[in-house]
Every structure is written in C-alpha cells, then in structure tokens.
Amino acid sequence: MSDQNPLPPLEWDSQGVQIQGFSAGLYQIEWLLVTVVILYLVIMGLPDEGGLGVLAATFAYFGFSLLASRLRFFGERQRWLLAIHTWAMIGFITWFLYNTDGVTGPLASLYLLAVVTSALTLGVVVTMLEVAAIAACQLLLLHLLGTDLLTIANLAPVGTSIFALLIVGYLTASLVHAIHVSNRTLLQMASRDPLTGLYNRRAFDELIKPIHQMSKRSQRPYSVIAMDMDGLKRINDTEGHSAGDQAIRDLAQRLMECKRSSDVLARYGGDEFVMLLPETDAVGSKKMMQRLINAVKDDKLSISVGLAAYPEHGNAFEELLDQADSAMYFSKASGGNRVSVKAVS
C-alpha cells in the first residue's frame, strides 16, 4: 500500500532508537581506540614493565568488542549494557596509561572516546558519573605511580583534563538530548492527525505490517474495519465547519474509548477511520462494531462500517482493506448506521 520510508516504531523511546542507531558507531570508536593503542605500541615499543599485560589487555579488549559486535548479545537498546562498553573502555584506557605514560601525557585524552560514547547514548547524568569515574581512575593512577596527591602542582593537570571532559560530555549530551526532543516532535507531527490526535494513514500503514506478519505466522485472525461518518457534509453546511470538526473529534473520542488497547485506530482522511483488531475474527469484530455504532448514537452521530477478517476474507492486508472498504460502502448505500461484513455486488 505504501512505499514511503518506514517510520521508526511509533511509541518510540527516542533515546532507545538513538542507541540502536549508534551501535555501529560504538564498535568503530572501540576499534579506533585499539588501533591507536597498537600504533603507539608499534612506534614506541612495548613498555619494559607490564608490556605483555598491555598486549594481553589490548587483545582481550578487542576480543570483547568483536564478540559484542558479532553476537549482538549486548542488545544496545538496553542502556545499562551499553554502559558496560564504556566502563570496559575506561578500564582498558586506565590500564594502558598505567603501563605507558601515565595520566599526565597526551594519551590521557583517550578518555574523551569514552566520554563522547556515553554522551551520545546515555544522557547527561550518566555521562557526568562516567567523568567522575574517570577522575577516580586518574587519581588512583597518580597514587599508584607514586605521585603526591596533596600538591596543587600535581593535581592541576588532572583537574584541567577532567574539567575539559566535563564540558565536552555535558555539551555533547545536551546537544543529543535536544536532537531527541526535536526528533520526537517531528515523529509526532509525521504520524498523528492534528485534529483528533489519532494515528494518520502513514502511521497506520506502518503499524499494521508487524501485526499482519505475526498473524500470518501464527495463523491467528485479525479484523480490518473501515468506518465513515454519516452526514458530515450536512453538519458542516448547517452548523458550520467547526461543528463538523467537533463531530469528528467526538467520534474519535468514542472510538478511543471503545477500542481495546491492542487495537490500532487511525483517521484515514476526511470522515474516514480505519481500525485493526488483532486476534479478532469477523464474528467478534462485528459484535464489537455493533456496540460501537450504538455508543456513537449517544453523541447523536452515525457511522457506516465495513469489515473484513484475516484469513477468511483474504491473505494480503491491502485485499482486506479493499473488502472492508466496499463493505463500508454497502453499509452506506443501505442507509448508513450499520455494519456489513461483505460487499454485495
């Protein structure tokens, strides 16, 4: 039915989507870190003390990253599992620095990779905590390397680099948060009908795909409902366009109240609504629609309804929607305010 680009999941956790999209970038950052470390070791040679340890840690870290990228058992949508990646990164960098040029050398800026990874995916608070963890690691390193922690001259370089990490982490995480917010707003605008707040046609066409696939696999039924309001033009002509708008909103409200939470409801256009009822055959959905017709009568509204069910009326969603549509036109031609299951030629 629709060749448009697929939407992200509609009830999306924008940060979750961001994390998912970022997973490829995460491995690139990890492998960049390993490349920098190996380049350093090739150019500078293995450190006299702990050289083998550094080499072993580098291979272990690379193996961890490779395994995570191949097996995908970390499932980057889960934030705390992604946090494990950044902790592993911080631990590896700390071990590397311990065995090479310590906290005060240029290699300490490798911590930026962990901070940026965290800021892109885990938000401001977690990133600030990660910077605190990096500060603790740096102080521990200074202590292990025998530096006097009580002198300002020794602490100043660490303080400066931590301050820089804080700024980079905070600004990056804030920027990413702003992008989440605007993405969420854009998605809302692209997937909702502004008058009723229901899903629009594009969103509906995307949402029904997984339901159709699931029913096909399990051979469980589902029903497609086409609904059209009766007499909207008359309301517009006699009471004005805003009364027509209100009638559409009232109907949408009723439909929302009557449907189950698993049912997918959308305004398809004008005074036309569609609904998909998972796990419901034609008999069940006809009963439900009859109840709905009675319920909208209380609002002095009337609808014509047509329905078709999978698999009894067709195997493709488009076919079912066509069947439901022609059944709806049959209801309309029969005087409206009724539900029909199959169109009569």
Ligand SMILES: Nc1nc2c(ncn2[C@@H]2O[C@H](COP(=O)(O)OP(=O)(O)OP(=O)(O)O)[C@@H](O)[C@H]2O)c(=O)[nH]1
């Ligand atoms: N107020 C309002 N009117 C709309 C909206 N969208 C479409 N319409 C109008 O609704 C009317 C629908 O006309 P018809 O398709 O003939 O529907 P009807 O008057 O309900 O007639 P039947 O469907 O035959 O019962 C048209 O005049 C459209 O301009 C909307 O968002 N708000």
